Amino acid sequence: MSVLESFPVPAGDAVRSLLPVLARALDGEGPALLPVPAGDEREIARLHVALAPGEPIDDDVALVVATSGTTGTPKGAMLSARALRASGDATHERLGGAGSWLLTLPAHHIAGMQVLLRSVLAATEPVVVDVSRGFDPAALPAAVAAMAGPRRYTSLVPTQLVKAMTDPAAVAALAELDAVLLGGAATPAPLLARARDAGIRVVRTYGMSETCGGCVYDGVPLGGVLVRIEGGRVVLGGATVASGYRSLPEHPAFAEPGWFRTDDAGELDDGVLRVTGRLDEAITTGGLTVVPQVVEAAIAHHPLVAECAVVGLPDERLGERVVVFVVPAGGEAPTLDSIRDVVSRELGAHAAPREVRVTAALPMRGPGKIDRKALRARE
Template identity: 40%
Template structure:
């Protein structure tokens, strides 16, 4: 049986959960969701309910197979963590697990989500969609799921901020969340739930640092995070030209003798009394002058201070350097309110970095960016995760332009 485009997603979700079809989400948000027959599965055991592709933030996107059990376990755990089944607003692309889970939670709750009608997220549209949701929800809880970039835009708009404060909970994940953003959200009365998870765990599985019931978290000797439980994917898969779906062995996803599944992530973390703190990705570590630097740690450590000096967002990356090997660079998005002291050094990458590094950020002893470039937008992928490869290329281009300008002077 060939793949059939999905016309009715709620009905297709029912068929996939019942084992009557396999839902296949597209790589790109503009392509069609399709259904294939379970007979296309060539692995052992029951066919998966869902095939989707990872965000590809660390390389080529990979296809992941999720069971009906993993998907529903995740959705029901979310209901238990929040205020029970409720009405959902959908502003995330459904070809990613975060967006698909909104559709699934809404289907299990019995009320279709209010879906964004535009591919481009705007604060104005969010406010309109929230008003539509609240008008029908009555006494039912109302929820939405966002990425930090969307929350930034909401908090810059008064009407959208007022609408966001009416939600019983806002799930926030997809990329690193700055303390400064959370402080602004709290000041406006927003009910933020920080989520951690991935395609391979059926979406967020750790809320506000606390794992779902039945999920085991282990910090390995190399400080990376292992996740074990029912929400973990069956396997990675490959889809043949004939449409067959075959499992692919990979050490990142393993199954114990008792059938328990584990995801061995590349994320660094620590556990404090059972509460998880994510410290960034092991493969994002920048070695500068022989010192390991976590860009995530720098970003979350510097922004609370930098935000008071006109900086709305920061991404730490690097450029090649003869002395340092990799020279630390900060790409910063300003909020349009640049103080005079910043304006004086804004056009000199080295002076700009020296000024920002000299602020009272309480990160003494930590290597800091030696160059700082203002940018109109921080590079992100479609789901809101920082695009660190694109950021590194952009930093190198900006550094070359700065060097050329200095030479001409």
């Protein structure tokens, strides 16, 4: 039995100093590591309280990666070296071979950590964009130019791609890469179309800390990954699944060995997965169920909407009313009537928002995930 150790992860170029430690972790050597954001004492304390570094842990655990779940209390996905290697190897196989990676995400989260781990597996040195003060697309041209070939990749979340698409030089830089993995949240269809029309090779990824990050690419499971649907719920299995949650041996998400029960709703069509939304975020309004992500996908086609988030707020008559928070695409904000028209035509009037809130930015929890709890708290 080994002991879990806190593993401070710095921002910027200093993160490359972690590569030798991660190489040993991938070889199954050294202690189990809990990545925490170096310098963020409040977050470190929160993760330490929840995940208990210094306490024993199974010998086969290489990393314990904190989730950014909706409850606000982090759980720690226990990932073995075998699972992490399977994830990295399957990713490179799907993308056409190993290559160099550009890190644009905080590396204490699974998506950023995977950029470092894939770099170790590929025996390449990652190029790093410092995002400690936010993502600046103006940094992309120089960063991409510094990457070694022949194959070059990066991983972004949709909010970063939204920003990058406003900068022609950043768009041109991303179009030089062999693949831009895009995950962490649903990708609006208009954003995906604009990026691909600009020559960016976007690969949509689906996964979570519990599956070593993205394990389904453009709807198709990676090699060694299994997907099934149970009662509308996505269930993931195979080589990349975590061995469970830290200190939660009876958690129902891992009740079946080798499988992880997600909180996502989805459908399989001839082996291709389509995720339709979060089961735990559905809105019940007037006795009908509305899935926020489905409504957001419809609103994303509105020409005056750059980003949006849909939540349910308490309503004496309806139980919950549908409300949308909108980041305008320009100076003019969309009207409620115009948004209701877009949604009603595609989904029906019951799903159409009853209020619009204009905001400069959407709150996030973890990289790229909308913090709906924070939005509801505003009201």
